[in-house]
Amino acid sequence: xxxxxxxxxxxxxxxxxxxxxxxxxxxxxxxxxxxxxxxxxxxxxxxxxxxxxxxxxxxxxxxxxxxxxxxxxxxxxxxxxxxxxxxxxxxxxxxxxxxxxxxxxxxxxxxxxxxxxxxxxxxxxxxxxxxxxxxxxxxxxxxxxxxxxxxxxxxxxxxxxxxxxxxxxxxxxxxxxxxxxxxxxxxxxxxxxxxxxxxxxxxxxxxxxxxxxxxxxxxxxxxxxxxxxxxxxxxxxxxxxxxxxxxxxxxxxxxxxxxxxxxxxxxxxxxxxxxxxxxxxxxxxxxxxxxxxxxxxxxxxxxxxxxxxxxxxxxxxxxxxxxxxxxxxxxxxxxxxxxxxxxxxxxxxxxxxxxxxxxxxxxxxxxxxxxxxxxxxxxxxxxxxxxxxxxxxxxxxxxxxxxxxxxxxxxxxxxxxxxxxxxxxxxxxxxxxxxxxxxxxxxxxxxxxxxxxxxxxxxxxxxxxxxxxxxxxxxxxxxxxxxxxxxxxxxxxxxxxxx
Amino acid sequence: xxxxxxxxxxxxxxxxxxxxxxxxxxxxxxxxxxxxxxxxxxxxxxxxxxxxxxxxxxxxxxxxxxxxxxxxxxxxxxxxxxxxxxxxxxxxxxx
Numbered sequence: 001x002x003x004x005x006x007x008x009x010x011x012x013x014x015x016x017x018x019x020x021x022x023x024x025x026x027x028x029x030x031x032x033x034x035x036x037x038x039x040x041x042x043x044x045x046x047x048x049x050x051x052x053x054x055x056x057x058x059x060x061x062x063x064x065x066x067x068x069x070x071x072x073x074x075x076x077x078x079x080x081x082x083x084x085x086x087x088x089x090x091x092x093x094x095x096x097x098x099x100x101x102x103x104x105x106x107x108x109x110x111x112x113x114x115x116x117x118x119x120x121x122x123x124x125x126x127x128x129x130x131x132x133x134x135x136x137x138x139x140x141x142x143x144x145x146x147x148x149x150x151x152x153x154x155x156x157x158x159x160x161x162x163x164x165x166x167x168x169x170x171x172x173x174x175x176x177x178x179x180x181x182x183x184x185x186x187x188x189x190x191x192x193x194x195x196x197x198x199x200x201x202x203x204x205x206x207x208x209x210x211x212x213x214x215x216x217x218x219x220x221x222x223x224x225x226x227x228x229x230x231x232x233x234x235x236x237x238x239x240x241x242x243x244x245x246x247x248x249x250x251x252x253x254x255x256x257x258x259x260x261x262x263x264x265x266x267x268x269x270x271x272x273x274x275x276x277x278x279x280x281x282x283x284x285x286x287x288x289x290x291x292x293x294x295x296x297x298x299x300x301x302x303x304x305x306x307x308x309x310x311x312x313x314x315x316x317x318x319x320x321x322x323x324x325x326x327x328x329x330x331x332x333x334x335x336x337x338x339x340x341x342x343x344x345x346x347x348x349x350x351x352x353x354x355x356x357x358x359x360x361x362x363x364x365x366x367x368x369x370x371x372x373x374x375x376x377x378x379x380x381x382x383x384x385x386x387x388x389x390x391x392x393x394x395x396x397x398x399x400x401x402x403x404x405x406x407x408x409x410x411x412x413x414x415x416x417x418x419x420x421x422x423x424x425x426x427x428x429x430x431x432x433x434x435x436x437x438x439x440x441x442x443x444x445x446x447x448x449x450x451x452x453x454x455x456x457x458x459x460x461x462x463x464x465x466x467x468x469x470x471x472x473x474x475x476x477x478x479x480x481x482x483x484x485x486x487x488x489x490x491x492x493x494x495x496x497x498x499x
Numbered sequence: 500x501x502x503x504x505x506x507x508x509x510x511x512x513x514x515x516x517x518x519x520x521x522x523x524x525x526x527x528x529x530x531x532x533x534x535x536x537x538x539x540x541x542x543x544x545x546x547x548x549x550x551x552x553x554x555x556x557x558x559x560x561x562x563x564x565x566x567x568x569x570x571x572x573x574x575x576x577x578x579x580x581x582x583x584x585x586x587x588x589x590x591x592x593x594x
Contacts, residue, residue, distance in 0.1 A: 104574035197554040211553055240560055241553070309539040320514060327515070329589050334580040338590045342515075350517030358516055359526065362507065363533050365514045379540050381550035386543065388551060421532050437554020461555070 001482045001489055006031040007167040008489050011076055011224040014170060018065065018075050025065070025075025029058035029119050032077050036121065036168050043144045045153075045162040047082045048090055049122040057119040064117060073231060074117030079169040081160050082123035083130055084110050084215070085204040093206045094126040094138040094156075097326050097333045097352035107204025108236045109173055109215050116231045121169055125159030128354045129323065130180055130208045132156050133426040136417055137356045145188060146485040147451055151410035154184030154426075160218045161188040167488050171219035171228050175205060177212045178311055179406075179430030182442040185218055186405035186454020189444045191471065191481060192218040193225045196462050197437035198243035200229075201236035209318035210241070212311075212434040221481055222443065222471035226250035229464060245462060253465045254472040259293035261470065262398040268304035269403030269429055281446030281453040282404045285474065289402075292473060297398050301390040306383050307432035308424055313367045313380035314435070319357075320364030326352065359420060388436040395460045400470055404429055405442040405454035429456060439464050443471045444480035452480075502531045 001008050006028055009017065017023050033051055040046050054077065061075030085091050085103035087110075092098045106114065113120070127137040135143040135158030143158040145151045146166040153162045157174035161184035164172055174181045176194035185192030193216045200215040207213060217228030229250045236242040265286065270279060286296055328334035328348030335351055338344030353361070367376035394401060407428060416423040433440040438458055445455035455474070459467040475481050507527045511518045518526055572585060581588035 100578075102578055104571060104578065198557070237562070241557065243555065243557070303543070306540060306543055309537045312533060312537050313540070324514075328580060329587055330575070331578045331580075340590050341592050344590055345515040346517040349515055350519075353516065355522075355526075358518070359529055359533070361514050361516060362510045362526070362530055363537075365510050366502075366506075366530070366534070367537075369510070369513065376537065376540070378550050379543070379545060380537070381552060382545035382548040383540055383543050385548050385551035386545070388554070419532075420529055421536050424533075424536065435554075 001484060005489065005491055007035055009170065010221050011170050011219060011227050012221070014076050015227070025058040025061040025119060026055065029054050029077050029121070032121055032169065039166060040168060042149065043146060043162050043166050043168070044141055045125055045143050045159045045166065045168055046079070046122045047092055047094070047125050047140050047159070050089060050120055053089070054119050054121050061117050061119060071115065071117040072227070073113060075119060076117070077119040077121050077169065078113065079121045079124050079160065079163050079172040080110060081126055081157055081172065081174050083126060083175055083206045084173060085206070086110050086120070086123065089123065091123065091206070092139070093130070094128040094140060095353065095357070096139045099139065099333065101332050103204070105204060108201035108238060109232055110204065112231050112234070124157070124163050124172055127156035127158065128357050129206070129319070130156040130175055130177055131319070131356050131360055133179065133183055133423050134416065135159065136413065137354055139354060142413060145410045146488060147189060148410065151412050151451065152187065154187035154406070154410065156180040157218065158184045161185055161190055161192070164188070164190045164218050164220060165485065167484065171217060171224055173215060173232070174218045175213055175215045176434065177208050177315060178434050179427035181216050181218060182430050182440055182454065182456060183406045183427060185442040187410040187452065189452030189480070189483060190218055190220055191222055191225050191441070191443050192216065193229065193441045193464065193467070194433070194439060195229065195233060195464055196439045198241055199439070199462065199464070200232045201234070201239045201242050203236055203238040207322040209315040210322060211318060212315060214434070222468050222475055223251065223254060226254060226468045226472070248465055250465055250468055253469045256469050257293060258289060258470060258473050261289070261294040261400070263289060263294050263296050264299040264394050264398030264401040265296050266299050266301045266304065266394070266401060266403055268301050273407050273425070273428070274404060275408040275448060277448030278404050278408060278453050281448065282455055285445035285455045286402060288478060289470070289474060292477065299394045299398060299401070301394060301432065303383065303386045303390050304432060307387055307435055308428055310380040310383040310387065310435060311431045312363065312424060313376045314384065316360040316364030317367050317377055318364070320361045320368065323357070323361055356420070384435045387432050391432070391436045391438055400467060401458040403456050405456040406430070409448045409451035409453060433458050437461070439467060441467050441471055443474060444483070445478070446480060502527065502534060
């Protein structure tokens with residue numbers, strides 16, 4: 001990839017270029033804004049573009065740098081998933097319910113990037129309330145996968161993934177409740193990391209399923225994810241589930257050798273349902289790591305098949321409680337001319353939520369309702385412990401666990417639209433790590449029919465440094481992460497050229 | 500476990516979500532499909548397993564009983580659908 005072209009630069013390149021004076025933050029910000037304006041009508045990866053405020057932030061960043069007072073991300077442009085509240089900037093969560101919602105405060109993640117001097121290009125598209133694996137549930141329309149605009153980018157962080165893959169942002173924040181960082185990263189050929197539950201503050205991140213939601217970075221390389229995680233991670237007293245544990249410098253161990261690394265390969269992740277091309281790409285990636293000195297260890301995670309069923313009790317149950325706040329009384333959408341309070345609730349929620357969100361609220365209400373609680377919710381929480389124990393046992397003998405991120409490469413729009421259960425199975429390899437609270441990553445590892453494949457790396461609790469080290473070393477001897485969709489890396493391209 | 504139209508109507512009432520007459524059959528079917536998926540849980544042997552509510556089994560952190568927030572009422576109400584004299588307005592509940 002020609003990295004003398006501005007939009008091919010990684011975040012690490014951008015920091016170096018700003019430091020050396022090769023270009024200014026205003027220059028690179030203008031470059032990205034122009035690209036977004038030219039190309040994003042094709043991809044629909046942004047819901048809101050912050051042209052004026054991004055330029056003001058870039059000017060301020062250049063000034064700080066000139067004064068010799070540049071924090072870590074000073075002048076680096078990134079995008080935020082539209083689930084993170086941004087003070088004074090509409091935060092829709094991909095929903096009609098919040099189409100008019102302008103938060104009066106910043107999420108902690110947003111505040112952290114502001115403090116680090118980042119420039120915010122805009123807010124990225126997503127499945128409504130992060131519920132989806134294809135970005136087709138967004139109120140703002142589907143996002144197109146830059147590798148093939150007839151296919152989905154994955155979800156729910158499909159806007160962030162596409163923005164990074166189409167070089168409309170060098171990095172973007174995202175969230176992952178059941179695979180929403182890793183699966184779109186896989187389908188769009190980029191690198192994404194879901195940290196350990198409690199590592200990144202959830203404060204100001206609109207809640208879907210509170211015991212599963214976790215924010216994390218998406219970028220083109222593991223090194224860039226490490227740089228972003230340095231800004232995102234940390235204890236936050238405002239999030240009651242944030243964990244008070246020191247944050248290492250995630251770039252520190254990137255260059256360690258993989259000699260002696262024990263990689264667990266779960267047999268359950270290579271059974272029926274896995275695309276043969278995807279399997280081949282993942283097996284080749286594992287062989288590559290063996291060449292670098294890693295040892296593959298065959299392991300079993302016996303409760304894998306129960307992860308999706310357990311998730312579709314726990315996540316909807318938590319969602320039904322979390323989304324009860326959208327009632328038309330205090331902010332967001334309110335239906336026209338409600339005739340009484342009940343009518344206001346019923347129509348506000350009936351009109352403001354899309355089909356998938358309604359479906360999950362109803363499933364959650366069912367699982368929590370009198371007479372069914374023990375059979376569904378309690379049972380799912382017991383299974384959740386069994387799933388966690390599978391991983392705890394595995395990590396007694398291995399350092400990381402690897403397999404495919406998603407069972408297939410990107411699929412066409414509408415392919416699974418009418419079958420929620422088929423869509424839910426998209427996350428079959430990612431959901432268990434959310435239930436266990438473990439960190440997981442997806443790294444590009446090949447192609448099937450010119451569509452990217454992701455290698456999943458699951459780490460032990462708070463072992464993000466090691467995962468990033470493994471991913472970075474893999475990216476030193478492979479160039480899958482440097483591939484770009486046709487037309488993306490060249491200069492001055494027009495929308496539609498990628499078809 | 501079979502789920503019927505009447506169950507969906509009851510759930511929609513509990514969750515305060517209006518469901519269109521035209522889509523109720525489809526909604527019922529798709530929720531039945533999801534519940535069939537989650538019914539796979541019933542096969543799991545969970546005898547004696549403690550339910551797990553939180554990945555790291557953390558408990559609620561306590562803090563000193565002090566005022567930490569300042570008053571943001573005007574900011575919050577600036578984005579409300581309807582307010583008056585610092586109160587949120589909703590349709591009349593009592594005649």
